Amino acid sequence: MWAYAGRRLLLAIPTLLGASIIVFAMVHLAPGDPIAAVMPAESSQAEIEATKRAYGFDKPLPVQYLVWLGHVVQGDLGRSIATRRPVILDVRDSLVNSLVLALSSSALSFVLGIALGLLAAFRQGRALDKIASAVAIVGVSVPHYWAGIILIIVFSVQLNWLPAMGAADGGGPLEYLRHMALPTVALSLIPLGVITRVVRSAALDILNQEFVLALRAKGLAARRVFTHVVKNSAPQIFTVLGLQFGFQLGGSVLVEAVFSWPGTGYLLNLAIFQRDIPVLQGVILVLATFFVLLNLAVDLLQTLVDPRIARH
Amino acid sequence: MAIATALPHELEPVAGAPMSYWRTVAWRLAHDRMTLVAGSALALIVLSAVLAPWLAPYDPNAGSIRLRLAPVGAPAHILGTDEQGRDMLSRLLWGGRMTLVAALTPVLIGFVLGTGLGVLAGYVGGLTNTLVMRTMDIFYAFPAVLLAIAISGALGPGLPNTLISLSIVFVPRVVRVAESATVQVKGLEYIAAARASGAGVGAIMRHHLFANVLGPILVFASTQVSLSIILAAGLSFLGLGVTPPAAEWGLMLNTLRQSIYVNAVVPALPGLAIFVTSMAFNLLSDGLRDAMEIRA
């Protein structure tokens, strides 16, 4: 099993390397002069050139890439062109906020999703199944940014129960939580739908297997059948949970935009408009790395739950 | 020594051509209630988008500030007006065209390119397979939303760039499904039998592989459409997709966002449109998957 883990880890390295190349290429191959766009309008050509040289933008691209990569491995993601702060600091702060949001939204969607999915599977065809499946398909189809806006309309504008924007810096933990409530719900809708459907489908596959029918015919207690189903659908469920967590971490951009939640998505948005290349590169790279490591962790966890996988 | 021709179960002579697999699929689709409802809704949406130039009562870009944010049910504007006084109904109709094109095209591109690449990698195997799949893995390292935003952010706004960035998101996903299906079919014995008959790679692909592999790929592609709609509109929502003053549902959602304090219903409309369309596609793809199952 450790051989398998080692191999997967090794495979992750070229993937990360490739991802870093893509990140670099994306940002640098974009049209438009990044420096000129960020500097004040009256800057002379000489000033622009000087800034370029200071940031190393005048060297050939492959060299720039290697230089950047070298710094990255040492933990230095450069400095923001707009704010002059080290990128790593901004990324760290925003990552914390995004993680908090992703974790709470995941908790919500995982618990509800698994509950609904299992409910639907065990009551297949009956009213409860239809309701749960309907909820699932609504969840999967709803644009989460729109859901966020609706939530704001209902809970902030009309009812004035919860705040609409930001994370209330300096407001203390209770305020933080109040600000977190709506974005969490908005972000959890699509994963809720996906998880419910996958759990339902996986549980049904097991339930409909002939030997389970045989067990039930023999009068096996409902709880034992339940445990059996849960244990056997666990691998599939784990996979989807991992994927959805990744979605909620990397895909929080839209929700953060709606709620002005100061996470990585927000930072990304800002960097795009300011064409702040170091920040752009840093944020995307960190998120991608996170995602790759997350997938790796999910894969390894899989082999613990389902030993068949590791042996191939 | 006579050979018994009285076999366990008798079949009647086949009158005319039997139902081919695809015909069966079509029949099942036409007889499933949920699919019919979703299909009709979708047909309505697509039709109204296509016929927008003739259906829209007003020019979607013409508006006067005087009439801004008229509520739903206002005398001359049945769905109200937006923050610049433009008629909502017209903008929704025209917006539908934009959103549907921006969402469906990348899925189509993904389907065609992805299938070609995936089947090739799956059938040929070896180094080609490793190269293709590892490259796709690199793109898989990014969550879909992030990748779309990052590429769009780099390329800049505008419809062509949106199409490019979304296609890049979908191709690797389709490649994965196509390769996996191909590898599975390749191992089945009728492929070996075809090779034993002397068939070359081209003949095998054409007659045996594609028909059997297309099914799962089609089902997968259909599930991606709703994601594509949400992504395309989402990009415009962030200002990375279609540019103003064009009408597009995501863009409309963005510009109307500030107005929720004045009028709650009108800003919700574009999102409602995205939601309904997305759900119709999901129901349709569910029906497709059920219809394509091989059963008696």
Add this chain to the structure above:
Amino acid sequence: MRKHFPLRGGVLQRAYGWVRAVDGVSFDVYPTETLGIVGESGCGKSTLARLLLRLIEPDAGSLTFGGEDVRGASRPRMKRLRRDMQLVFQDPYASLNPRLTMEDAVAFSLLVHGTPRGEARELARALLGRVGLDPRLYGRRYSHELSGGQRQRVNIARALVLDPKLLVLDEPVSALDKSVQAQVLNLLQDLKVERALTYVFISHDLNVIEYVSSRVLVMYLGEVVEAGTADALAQSPKHPYTQALFASAPSMDPDRRMDRPPLAGDPPNAIDPPSGCRFRTRCAFAMPRCGDAPPPLRPVGATHEVACYLYEADAAEVARRR
């Protein structure tokens, strides 16, 4: 005319070792005979079947058919050669394309070789009739509408449509009910006589092998351990493994019931087989020299060969007497 199949070895590679699927197997196939190949699952029979038709490339050895070299054949020549040798597969379910009608499935081979569509379909329908499936009833059906026995008949028709000289049958009746097995086997016998075919018949079922074969090869873990005419083997099986196989065949006679199975345990791993004679770990007669080197195939009668050190003395006798 002889169909000559000296095939020395072929190994299947894994990333961390070698699965010795077929190792040092060499034999000839004579026209219009039925050569039976019998052995347990995992002994390399199916790999051998595919090697014979060059569906898998051998790692070493030669393969000739009617004097022509098959292993080195170019693509166009290989295509021509394929007309002469065909394979009937074991699994009647996976061996038919679920999207093709039965007549299309049979006709496909003809289309590949350039027969015009109409003629191909006619020939296919005729052949379906010959194997006992009325083309008017079965021609336009799909595989999921047919039973296992019916599908296997379609497989046979498909194999015969190119008018081959050699048919390799990889466990063709193993997946069928006993009553249906008999029907299909009888069909195969009739066809063989009608068309002067040569069969290489692979099975794990000793009864079936006895019924159809003129000569038999016994395989164990990738090697041939005994070879000879069916009668010679049935009357006096020499190799301990062959003896165990014959003893294991369940008998309907209640007086001949067994208390214990004659062979203990499972076959060892083909990735790391025992040194020397591969059967020695399960052999009741194993001697120290069995672990040194694999025993070669030596004659122990006019039409009987064995690879076992127990018979070294006999073999020397026979060789001297010749």
